[in-house]
Amino acid sequence: MSQSNIQAAFTGLFNASPEGVAIAPGRVNLLGEFTDYNDGYVLPVALDKACHVLWRQRDDQLIRVASMQYPDQLDNFASDANYEHGPHVWSPYVRAVVAAAKVSGLTSKGVDLLIDSQVPEGKGLSSSAALEVSLLGALNAMNNWALSTADIARLGQRAENDFVGCQCGIMDQLVSACALAHHALLIDCATLDCTPVPLPKDWGILVVDSNHPRQLVDSEYNQRRLDCEEARDQLDVASLRHATNRTLTAHRADLSDNAYRRAQHVIGENERVLALVDIIKMGELPLASSIMAAGQRSLAENFEVTVPATDALVSLAHEALGNRVAARQTGGGFGGAVVTLCHQNDIDALQAIIDQRYFSETGLRADIHVCRPSAGLEVKTFE
Numbered sequence: 001m002s003q004s005n006i007q008a009a010f011t012g013l014f015n016a017s018p019e020g021v022a023i024a025p026g027r028v029n030l031l032g033e034f035t036d037y038n039d040g041y042v043l044p045v046a047l048d049k050a051c052h053v054l055w056r057q058r059d060d061q062l063i064r065v066a067s068m069q070y071p072d073q074l075d076n077f078a079s080d081a082n083y084e085h086g087p088h089v090w091s092p093y094v095r096a097v098v099a100a101a102k103v104s105g106l107t108s109k110g111v112d113l114l115i116d117s118q119v120p121e122g123k124g125l126s127s128s129a130a131l132e133v134s135l136l137g138a139l140n141a142m143n144n145w146a147l148s149t150a151d152i153a154r155l156g157q158r159a160e161n162d163f164v165g166c167q168c169g170i171m172d173q174l175v176s177a178c179a180l181a182h183h184a185l186l187i188d189c190a191t192l193d194c195t196p197v198p199l200p201k202d203w204g205i206l207v208v209d210s211n212h213p214r215q216l217v218d219s220e221y222n223q224r225r226l227d228c229e230e231a232r233d234q235l236d237v238a239s240l241r242h243a244t245n246r247t248l249t250a251h252r253a254d255l256s257d258n259a260y261r262r263a264q265h266v267i268g269e270n271e272r273v274l275a276l277v278d279i280i281k282m283g284e285l286p287l288a289s290s291i292m293a294a295g296q297r298s299l300a301e302n303f304e305v306t307v308p309a310t311d312a313l314v315s316l317a318h319e320a321l322g323n324r325v326a327a328r329q330t331g332g333g334f335g336g337a338v339v340t341l342c343h344q345n346d347i348d349a350l351q352a353i354i355d356q357r358y359f360s361e362t363g364l365r366a367d368i369h370v371c372r373p374s375a376g377l378e379v380k381t382f383e
């Protein structure tokens, strides 16, 4: 929906015009999966699909929230109330953000909020991080909290970890807050250092949503994190960032099979991310293809988070373009989207094979989106 239409919708709902808007994108991760909560490296790109949050300060402590995607639902709660999940599927995220700010000593003033998100939900493209970061961008501006983008990302993660109940890392919130247009963002999750990596101009990024229904994602996701923590403790390192293949082999007998394979994934994945950054700088698509294929194998065999539908999409991409395409499942796992990198003039061939073959192989239809790497959080106040 256009900006002026959302502003009109806000005025219609709350009988007063909005004071500003905060806009934060979803993301697709090129490589570095399940490494963020192990203090490792990640390489996401912000999508050109974002969540918009319009705000207007109130004179009381009430927070009223509406969503364009759920037109008949409204949530009301006091900004200083204790956290409860709330009545709607999206309420926990809003309330968690307010609660995370509050436990950090930042109790918001009352506010009317309207959410309008273009980030597809439940596809591994970080719709929740986009919502958290845009909400925090709005609250930060309205309350004059003077939070940095990294503070906003940390608060968003805290909202998920301590209130929503997903033990996610920092990647999604940080890229949503800090990304640079036309770049991927190399994040060192131990220090939160962000290094923009320019993407070759003749490469395209295709995000292919498998439409495989994602189930038990939070519980399986949290279990993988526990497996990693078990490995970390057995290897006696501060985080798996500091583990090596040599220490892993030396401790093989002390580790459960799961913990061993999760650690193998993390160690290899960190190396692959750094390698991919150099490969992108050289513009060498065949090398990107083989490194992302290794990432996909490790997701399937070591981390056990792929599904037949995303495996099928990756195979189809390689069938169409061989090593002129790099492809892997992206995000929190168990389905969702596949990210592919290829030359701009190969995009049509890739789309064609998915259109022709994906349905007959899986019974599912894929949604294909050509991604323009975008900028992170933007906050505007209206005159």
Ligand code: GLA
Pocket (backbone or CB within 6 Å): 029, 032, 033, 034, 035, 036, 037, 126, 168, 169, 170, 171, 172, 331, 332, 333
């Ligand atoms: C989800 C989490 C991130 C990260 C990815 C997997 O998107 O929110 O923190 O762990 O999964 O890389």
